[in-house]
Amino acid sequence: MSVAADRLRVVTPTPDSELIRCSPLIGCGQLKSRKQMAQPGPKSPLCNTCYQRARRERQGPAEIRRANLWAKYRITPEQYDRFRADQQFRCGICGAKEADIDLSKVGGRPCKDGRTLFKVPLAVDHDHTTGAVRGLLCPPCNAGLGAFGDDPDRLRSAIAYLTAIVRSPGG
Structure with a gap:
C-alpha cells in the first residue's frame, strides 16, 4: 500500500465501552473506560x-488558584480581588470582616498528596443556573444560601418564621 493510500485509510473508532489500562508507571494502573481517559493514546x-493529579503536581499554588477560579466561576x-475590594473585604451578606473569619471553618477537600490547602475566607457566591458570580460570602452565609437552595421564597419564609417566633408570647 502506498503512503498516500495509507493516509486515506479509514480508521474505525473503538467503542467507548472499551477498557484501557491507565499507565501503571505514572498513573493508577486501573482499567477504565475510554470516556474516563484523558490521554487514551x-x-x-x-x-x-x-492526568489532573500530574498536572497539579507541576503547578504552584498561584497557578492552581487561577485554574480553579477559572474552571469553577470563569x-x-x-x-476575585476586585470583588473583595468592592465589598470592602467583608461578607456580602453579614458584613463580617475578612480578617475576622476563622479559616479552620473554611471547607475544601484535603490534598491527597498532603499539601496544605490554600484557604480564602470569602467564598465565591454564584448563580447555579447561569453561573453568574454574585459576590463573596463568609462560610456560614455561603452554607446558609446553599441550604436554602438559593431560593428567595424559602428565605422569605424563613424570615417570616423567625419574625413570628420572636414576636410570639412564648418566644
Whole structure:
C-alpha cells in the first residue's frame, strides 16, 4: 500500500465501552473506560484523575488558584480581588470582616498528596443556573444560601418564621 493510500485509510473508532489500562508507571494502573481517559493514546495512557493529579503536581499554588477560579466561576484572581475590594473585604451578606473569619471553618477537600490547602475566607457566591458570580460570602452565609437552595421564597419564609417566633408570647 502506498503512503498516500495509507493516509486515506479509514480508521474505525473503538467503542467507548472499551477498557484501557491507565499507565501503571505514572498513573493508577486501573482499567477504565475510554470516556474516563484523558490521554487514551498508546503512549502512557492516563485516566482523568491521574492526568489532573500530574498536572497539579507541576503547578504552584498561584497557578492552581487561577485554574480553579477559572474552571469553577470563569473569573481570574484579579477579578476575585476586585470583588473583595468592592465589598470592602467583608461578607456580602453579614458584613463580617475578612480578617475576622476563622479559616479552620473554611471547607475544601484535603490534598491527597498532603499539601496544605490554600484557604480564602470569602467564598465565591454564584448563580447555579447561569453561573453568574454574585459576590463573596463568609462560610456560614455561603452554607446558609446553599441550604436554602438559593431560593428567595424559602428565605422569605424563613424570615417570616423567625419574625413570628420572636414576636410570639412564648418566644
